[in-house]
Amino acid sequence: MFILSLTYIKSNDEADRHMEPHMAWVREGYARGWFLASGRKVPRTGGVVLAIGERVAIEAYVAADPFTIHGVAEYEITELAVTTAVEGLEILKG
Incomplete structure (x- = not known):
């Protein structure tokens, strides 16, 4: 799983x-099945996306974000090896 922190x-304007x-x-x-959850940071300094997939594909997709293209935000991509999850979130274990 990946934490995409932008x-x-x-x-903000x-x-x-x-x-x-x-x-x-x-x-x-x-739609591609990569994103599991997303939202704004509080206070509004950016956002976070929880994603699954192949790192190379995720990195390429982040590079195509209009926020990246227009220099609005920078991304930090953190890979997380989930070992434990509540019932129903086994997909996070990759």
């Missing part, structure tokens, strides 16, 4: 200008 490096295409990118990540 941090805004531009203003700039992020809002690119939010629609970014959210289309997020929806596509779900």
